[in-house]
Each structure stands twice: as C-alpha cells, then as structure tokens.
Amino acid sequence: MHRSIDVRVLRVRSEERSEILKEMGDYLYSKGYVKKTFTDAVIEREGKYPTGLEIPGVVNVALPHADIEHVKRQALLVAVPKGPVKFKRMDAPDKDVDVELIIMPAINEPKGYVKFLSKLTMFIQKKEFLELVRGKRYDEIAESIREECLKPLMR
C-alpha cells in the first residue's frame, strides 16, 4: 500500500438511503478527505451503478463511492444505520436489498486499494465482526478493520 487509509465510523441519524449518503459524504468533506463534489457524485453514482451487495445468510452491505477525482485523502467511512436501509442491488439494479452495514470508501489510488478491499470483503462476513456491527460497537468496528484489513498490508 502506497498511502494509508483512515478508517472512521459515523453514527448516522438519517434512515433513508440518499440522506445517509449525504450525511456520510458531508462528514468526509468536513474532515478534509474529499472535495465538495464528492457527496453529489456518490449519490448520482449510486443511482446509476448501485452498490448493494447481498450475501445471503451473512450480511447485506452497500459500498457507495465516487470516482477518484473527488478524493483528496484516502478514508474508509463505516456507518451502521438504526434499521435496515433499502439499497439497489449491484447485480440487479431493479431489485432492493435491505442493508445493515454501509461502507463508503474514499479512494484515489485504486491499485493499492484492491488488496485492502479483498481483505475487507472477507472480514465483514466473519461472525466476530458482525457481532460488533449488530451490537453497534462503533469504536471496535473501526479498530477491528484497521487491525485485520489494513495492518497486514503495512508489513
């Protein structure tokens, strides 16, 4: 990995998809990770290329993101909404999936990010991680992602 990725967790208040995406995008903007254009770009992209991923019997997750030109510093923002949020499925954009975990990557170096994404997509299916999500243990969610998905790549 060339540059590091900051892992952050946001306690979102909204319960609807676009509002949550706006809350998350605006948070990344307020922390200086992304340009002002990022939030709109994420919402627009989600409409065109939805990112809801159904992993039957394990977890339903969404990975909303925007193109790299909207990103200044790399971050991964995680949100666990109060209840299930309807996203469209990436493999079937006309179908809904009830998502309980939203992961918003703000990435500008996709090459270094693939290994991280590969680890992350495996790790979020693990029982010990899903217990943190379902228990809304926000600090531990961020820490576990850093430990299990980022640290191994830094060695």
Add this chain to the structure above:
Amino acid sequence: MAKPFIYLACGSAAMSAMLCKSRLEEALRKRGIKSFDLRICRVIELPENVRRLKPDLAIVTAGSYSEKDIDCPVFSGVPFMSNIGVDALMDKIIAVLKEKGKVP
C-alpha cells in the same frame, strides 16, 4: 492453444472490477490455467469492446446492461465480490472457455 480472453466491467473501471480481476486470476491459476488475458473497462464501454475485440466472455460487477447488446456470454461478478459461489461461477466460465477451445 490461444489464451483465454476475458473482459471485466464495472461502473468506473476501478474498484470492483479490479477486485474481481485479482480473484479471477487466483481462481484460474487454481484450476491450472496460467496464461490468460484479462482486461478491465467501464460497463458502458463493454458492448463496443466486445464487438471490436471479441473476448471469450465478460464478467460484470456493476450497473445495468442488456445481454442482447453484448455479443458474448456475460456473467455477474458478484461471487468474486463476496467470495461466495466462486467455484460455481468458475465452472460456468471454464465451460465457456472449453467450448471455445481455450482450455483443454
């Protein structure tokens, strides 16, 4: 024997297609296929690329597309995203490659 030639497409030709490419490489090697040509593009560019370059098949991980616009077998790359159902998808991919005489 000519190399298997596969296109991977996602919304922005970055995140998910790259993950799928790395997992497909791994899965092909596991099945003893060491030489292949894997290319990435945006899903909107896929119909034209398929028409022009004639890959054996395409794997799509994002966005809506219409199969009739794409002149080769198309599979969903979601199993590569979740890493669940990779074997079943690989069986289908290998069957197409066999039919096209790209793998023994």
